[in-house]
Amino acid sequence: MSTFKIEGGHRLKGSIQPQGAKNEALQILCAVLLTPELVTINNIPDIVDVNKLISLLKKLGVKVEKIKQGTYTFQADDVNLKYLESDEFKVDGRGLRGSIMIVGPMLARFGKGYIPKPGGDKIGRRRLDTHFEGLINLGAKFRYSKEEQFYGVEADRLKGVYMLLEEASVTGTANIVMAAVLAEGRTTIYNAACEPYLQQLCKMLNRMGAKISGVGSNLLVIDGVEKLGGTEHTMLPDMIEIGSWIGLAAMTKSELTITNVSWDDLGIIPNVFRKLGITVEKRGDDIHIPAHVDGYEIQSFIDGSILTISDAPWPGFTPDLLSIILVVATQARGSVLIHQKMFESRLFFVDKLIDMGAKIILCDPHRATVIGHDYKSTLKATTMTSPDIRAGVSLLIAALSAKGTSIIQNIEQIDRGYERIDERLRAIGAHIERVP
Structure with missing residues (x-):
């Protein structure tokens, strides 16, 4: 059983190519x-x-x-x-x-x-x-x-x-x-x-x-x-990994290019991240995320009510990215309601984020309200366990943005869905180490 040791707070830079889906x-x-x-x-x-x-x-x-x-x-x-x-x-x-x-x-x-x-x-x-x-x-x-x-x-x-x-x-x-x-x-x-x-x-x-x-x-x-x-x-490139890298760039205020993303097959994924205030630029078949040095602001609905992001069958928003959206919202300006309709246990990992200092209200097994910090208060490093593939990567993103050194256990869950993730993250400047 291995763990990830992550020193957070470092900006990343470069390009990363998504794996096959x-x-x-x-x-x-x-x-x-x-x-x-x-x-x-x-x-x-x-x-x-x-x-x-x-x-x-x-x-x-x-x-x-x-x-x-x-x-x-x-x-x-x-x-x-x-x-x-x-x-x-x-x-x-x-x-x-x-x-x-x-x-x-x-x-x-x-x-x-x-x-x-x-x-x-x-x-x-x-x-x-x-x-x-x-x-x-x-x-x-x-x-x-x-x-x-x-x-x-x-x-x-x-x-x-x-x-x-x-x-x-x-x-x-x-x-x-x-x-x-x-x-x-x-x-x-x-x-x-x-x-x-x-x-x-x-x-x-x-x-x-x-x-x-x-x-x-x-x-x-x-x-x-x-x-x-x-x-x-x-195979197509993995849209869940693409969304993960968009969230990683925003959370760490990093400038990243995600290459060969097959834009035509991403559906509403780029626009959902844009609703969080993240700049998602189309450059040929690449996605460019500029460094969000001044943060990012969550949009409201047209009538001024709080934004709700929920999952739905395609062409709705994929449930596999709601965990990423939730983590990214913890450092945004504003608030958002995350509604996980399709699985009743997928939001339970938020207790780890709360331990790191995130402001999250778990309303019930399906809904969580996130009040963004706007980077006025950074997440704090901690030791945590990956409960599933997507929550595991969400915690990894949180750790890369946090102040101090975090430990993530049960990383076999992350390895189930992400290819050589520690090597690929080190190539763009992440301080991450796989510890036996």
């Missing part, structure tokens, strides 16, 4: 199971969660070859179905929430898909109903062992159907889409998730021979095909 990678890697042909994937982030999934694919019998940093080939032409029901798989699959998305491809191609109750961030209930209800609609038989917490779906042949999803679950939509592309007939999915990463999955599947229309909307129409072929795919 974690949430896209978890979908795309599962999709290689849909074909026996070779699939090449570029810009894969070197992070714990993705590496765990690659290891899982290898144990399933997928041939994996690393071509260079970030580029791998995958060939699922000899899949080991026995591994799916082994005790080893029940341990391996439980360690990663993204493993749930192997179920749809395995069911579609091999007639069976199993998964233990997956792990992941402890951010509240994250039910799997959307995944399995969609697969049941396609004709799968569902079974669940309560003692082993082991799920299974089986079908001789899936059949297309119309379905209205109860929630626009990104991973749920991905699982259903990957199953439907090999189903017999037409599948229509209404209230489908339409995040850029889901769009990327659909575009990749279409290049493999799938017939998916409505990509980018919440109404997907999928005409099943007999088989899919190989392809090459490149």
Whole structure:
């Protein structure tokens, strides 16, 4: 177990390139199971969660070859179905929430898909109903062992159907889409998730021979095909990491350039940071954040009422960045209400920020009011523990802006989603050390 030792209060300078998108990678890697042909994937982030999934694919019998940093080939032409029901798989699959998305491809191609109750961030209930209800609609038989917490779906042949999803679950939509592309007939999915990463999955599947229309909307129409072929795919940059670096620049009064961000896929993310008073400049496909030496001021709504920033399914604001927004608001001029609608435990990390001197009122599990310091009172260094990926990076940003030396424990949570974060931060001037 390692920790981060961080000496805060230093300004950063330079450029940083975002890694490949974690949430896209978890979908795309599962999709290689849909074909026996070779699939090449570029810009894969070197992070714990993705590496765990690659290891899982290898144990399933997928041939994996690393071509260079970030580029791998995958060939699922000899899949080991026995591994799916082994005790080893029940341990391996439980360690990663993204493993749930192997179920749809395995069911579609091999007639069976199993998964233990997956792990992941402890951010509240994250039910799997959307995944399995969609697969049941396609004709799968569902079974669940309560003692082993082991799920299974089986079908001789899936059949297309119309379905209205109860929630626009990104991973749920991905699982259903990957199953439907090999189903017999037409599948229509209404209230489908339409995040850029889901769009990327659909575009990749279409290049493999799938017939998916409505990509980018919440109404997907999928005409099943007999088989899919190989392809090459490149991941988008990680929008959550991009938002993290915007927040880091503002909090540390640093001038930073975030390169190759794929502006067209960022949605409202830049404008939400602008509502906090942060200058977000578009320079080609880069983001430039000037040094906010005079601070930044939170806007109000048109009628003068306090600004509320809340999460919502795409094209709304992603819940993964609310933790960053909350931290950045602690040093702004003005106040903001953060409303985390989608997860009921994600705001509980604010007690660490309060210990550092932040003015935050936790109204309930879903809402927190932040009264900004306007740098009149800096955050104080402390020792804290990272509860999940996004809260962990938020605490890291707070520590980099704080006066004194902070210690962050349980940094394995941060490593799950951020590639070599300490090395990359040192390259732009951060005083951060990984301590065994």
